[in-house]
Amino acid sequence: MKSPLKMGMNRLDSLFSKVFTPAWNPMYQLGGLSFFYFWIVAITGVYLFIFFETSITGAHASMEYISVQQWYLGGIMRSFHRYASAAMGVCVTLHLLREFAMDRYSGVRWFSWVSGIPLLWLLFASAIGGYWLVWDIQAQYIATTTAQLFDWLPIMVDPMASNFLNEAALSDRFFSLLVFLHIGIPLALLLGMFIHIKRITGARTNPTKGLAAGTLLAMLVVSLWQPALSQAPANLDVAVTTVGLDWIFLNPYTLISSWGPGQTWAILVGLSTVLTILPWLPSKRAKQSPVAVVDPDNCNGCGWCLADCPYEAVTMKEHDFKKGHQQSVVDPNLCISCGICAGACPSSSPFRHVDELTTGISIPGFHIKELLSLTESKLAELKPDEPRILVYGCDHGSVVDSMSSPSVATVSMPCTALVPPAFIDYVLRKNLAEGVMISGCCEGDCHYRLGNEWMNQRFDKERMPVLRTRVPREKVRLRWLGEQGTAQLAHEVSTFQADLSDEIASQPRESVHE
Amino acid sequence: MNRALGYLGQALCYTLFFLPLVYLSHEPTYRVLDDDTALLKLAVRHPGKIIGECTTTTESGQGMRPTSMAQVTEVCPRERSALQLQLILDGKTLYRDTVPASGLHSDGIASVYMQFEVPAGSHNLQLRMNDDEAIEGYPWQFEQDIELQPAQVMVANFKQGFRLQ
Ligand code: HEM
Ligand code: SF4
Numbered sequence: 001m002k003s004p005l006k007m008g009m010n011r012l013d014s015l016f017s018k019v020f021t022p023a024w025n026p027m028y029q030l031g032g033l034s035f036f037y038f039w040i041v042a043i044t045g046v047y048l049f050i051f052f053e054t055s056i057t058g059a060h061a062s063m064e065y066i067s068v069q070q071w072y073l074g075g076i077m078r079s080f081h082r083y084a085s086a087a088m089g090v091c092v093t094l095h096l097l098r099e100f101a102m103d104r105y106s107g108v109r110w111f112s113w114v115s116g117i118p119l120l121w122l123l124f125a126s127a128i129g130g131y132w133l134v135w136d137i138q139a140q141y142i143a144t145t146t147a148q149l150f151d152w153l154p155i156m157v158d159p160m161a162s163n164f165l166n167e168a169a170l171s172d173r174f175f176s177l178l179v180f181l182h183i184g185i186p187l188a189l190l191l192g193m194f195i196h197i198k199r200i201t202g203a204r205t206n207p208t209k210g211l212a213a214g215t216l217l218a219m220l221v222v223s224l225w226q227p228a229l230s231q232a233p234a235n236l237d238v239a240v241t242t243v244g245l246d247w248i249f250l251n252p253y254t255l256i257s258s259w260g261p262g263q264t265w266a267i268l269v270g271l272s273t274v275l276t277i278l279p280w281l282p283s284k285r286a287k288q289s290p291v292a293v294v295d296p297d298n299c300n301g302c303g304w305c306l307a308d309c310p311y312e313a314v315t316m317k318e319h320d321f322k323k324g325h326q327q328s329v330v331d332p333n334l335c336i337s338c339g340i341c342a343g344a345c346p347s348s349s350p351f352r353h354v355d356e357l358t359t360g361i362s363i364p365g366f367h368i369k370e371l372l373s374l375t376e377s378k379l380a381e382l383k384p385d386e387p388r389i390l391v392y393g394c395d396h397g398s399v400v401d402s403m404s405s406p407s408v409a410t411v412s413m414p415c416t417a418l419v420p421p422a423f424i425d426y427v428l429r430k431n432l433a434e435g436v437m438i439s440g441c442c443e444g445d446c447h448y449r450l451g452n453e454w455m456n457q458r459f460d461k462e463r464m465p466v467l468r469t470r471v472p473r474e475k476v477r478l479r480w481l482g483e484q485g486t487a488q489l490a491h492e493v494s495t496f497q498a499d500l501s502d503e504i505a506s507q508p509r510e511s512v513h514e
Numbered sequence: 515m516n517r518a519l520g521y522l523g524q525a526l527c528y529t530l531f532f533l534p535l536v537y538l539s540h541e542p543t544y545r546v547l548d549d550d551t552a553l554l555k556l557a558v559r560h561p562g563k564i565i566g567e568c569t570t571t572t573e574s575g576q577g578m579r580p581t582s583m584a585q586v587t588e589v590c591p592r593e594r595s596a597l598q599l600q601l602i603l604d605g606k607t608l609y610r611d612t613v614p615a616s617g618l619h620s621d622g623i624a625s626v627y628m629q630f631e632v633p634a635g636s637h638n639l640q641l642r643m644n645d646d647e648a649i650e651g652y653p654w655q656f657e658q659d660i661e662l663q664p665a666q667v668m669v670a671n672f673k674q675g676f677r678l679q
């Protein structure tokens with residue numbers, strides 16, 4: 001089930017990257033988009049609340065006033081409130097499916113995954129509460145059906161349904177409770193959202209500007225064209241026969257109506273339980289390798305690893321033996337073994353005059369000295385008749401191993417941001433290869449969240465450690481094409497080789513045979 | 515990709531995203547109740563009779579207290595009878611159940627809510643209740659011919675006797 005889902009997601013990713021550009025690709029910002037929609041709902045909600053009347057007789061009429069008399073502002077606010085909620089529902093669902101399909105829910109990510117599940121309940125409860133307040137026939141259907149659901153539970157002493165027997169039984173008090181819940185539950189949702197991203201460094205809680213502007217514009221058009229309206233006012237003396245439903249949030253209600261409250265509880269609680277234990281269920285995915293280890297002897301306390309760790313796993317503390325200095329520490333419960341910290345550490349330089357390359361921080365599964373020996377040995381094996389290319393790839397992006405040839409050496413690792421820029425300098429200076437190609441996940445969609453972004457910044461000299469200026473940039477290429485871009489990467493490697501051949505051919509003869 | 519073409523593509527994507535979303539926010543309509551059907555609701559909230567009698571005891575204090583302080587206390591049991599309820603429509607028993615008193619010590623009010631979908635038209639409705647375990651049969655009885663309109667909500671509840679609303 002996972003791999004067709006992943007294939008589908010990859011297709012959508014590629015399509016959207018073409019249409020929106022990778023920076024605006026909505027598939028890469030489903031969480032951020034969900035935050036954005038939440039804020040729209042919150043702001044428009046405050047406006048609606050000013051005009052909303054908390055009473056049985058006033059509720060429906062006040063919503064009519066907002067939509068009809070005040071269509072130009074209140075009406076648009078109401079439409080934004082409704083459509084942003086629906087969009088949030090869709091984005092959150094896609095976000096969940098995507099994290100699942102891309103295998104980003106287990107290991108240390110369990111926290112984000114598990115903390116996401118209550119958000120689903122809170123989101124649905126918020127939306128249902130909103131529809132209830134309008135007190136039209138959909139709200140009447142919600143009221144009587146919710147009562148059915150809760151009355152099934154043995155905890156209910158007085159049946160909730162007795163509040164909605166008929167018009168005579170209804171009280172304004174219940175409306176005050178509803179308003180209280182429709183403010184309280186979204187606030188709990190917001191709190192939950194912040195807990196959800198607590199363990200993530202620099203979580204993208206805002207979509208990029210272009211995407212935000214696009215979705216706002218689209219919602220404005222939709223709000224003018226199809227404003228959100230109420231249905232006929234509720235009347236508890238007349239049973240609801242047919243009702244227009246919001247199928248995004250109210251689909252569980254059709255379950256209650258057709259299968260009964262017991263089965264509905266079983267499905268909802270069962271589904272939530274399965275989702276909750278999912279990160280620990282056996283699966284074919286590879287086990288996480290051992291977490292990063294700090295070597296205090298080689299740590300100078302610069303804090304670059306702390307700045308680059310995508311999961312807030314690194315902190316600084318007093319140095320073990322250098323008084324007045326700092327050193328990094330890794331929290332093994334947070335570390336995901338991506339190795340990005342090793343690429344950030346200034347001690348990871350192959351130019352250092354040591355017998356065996358050591359560094360301040362590295363993952364045992366792919367130590368920096370292993371990166372060096374693999375790089376050197378694979379390049380030494382090449383028998384080229386074309387310019388030699390070294391391709392660094394990541395285990396989650398374009399599959400680089402298939403590109404090995406007598407003139408192309410490939411090294412794959414957990415994340416290409418594990419490669420310190422000094423390695424590229426080293427390979428080119430020592431004349432081990434004519435060109436270096438860095439590949440990985442799609443731009444904006446690193447499996448470890450920030451790897452390709454940090455690499456771009458290191459190479460653009462915006463982030464430490466930078467690629468030194470003496471490195472000829474025409475000999476280095478970064479291509480973030482992802483797994484689905486494997487064929488294109490192979491093509492890019494050939495083009496790179498051809499370009500380097502041309503360049504060598506155009507150079508004066510002497511400099512070719514130094 | 516051409517910039518204008520890109521924006522056009524984005525407009526198309528937003529349309530494909532929001533169109534189903536707007537449609538699904540109120541369509542397709544859902545049928546909750548068949549035409550020509552009415553709803554009969556039974557809502558009873560009533561404390562059953564207390565089980566057992568109050569007993570009077572004279573406490574002498576068993577020598578611990580002076581005899582002048584001997585007290586007369588009335589001890590009443592708290593447990594209440596469960597309700598036995600029956601709803602019969604056109605001679606067919608639609609509902610028959612025992613509703614226990616609420617509370618840890620079964621000393622609270624017994625409460626029940628049921629609803630029945632009934633074809634519109636004329637019917638004969640009978641309601642029966644026993645709220646005292648000491649008695650056989652149904653001390654509370656009610657019978658009425660009713661006329662239900664399609665989608666009408668009729669509530670049968672209990673306040674010193676069954677009544678229809
Ligand atoms: C209100 C609903 C939600 C919002 C606003 C939200 C938002 C976010 C945001 C902003 C991130 C950080 C993304 C990044 O910067 O890389 C994130 C990560 C994550 N979310 Fe959600 N989320 C929601 C619901 C859920 C649900 C329902 C699940 C699944 C059960 C879920 C699973 C995850 C996981 C596993 C990550 C971690 C991704 C990683 O470590 O690479 N989220 N979420
Ligand atoms: S391996 Fe990755 S998650 Fe672990 S400390 Fe290093 S950067 Fe952080």
Ligand code: SF4
Pocket residue numbers: 294298299300301302303304305306327328344345346347360361
């Ligand atoms: S990047 Fe290296 S030297 Fe700097 S704090 Fe981290 S481990 Fe120490």
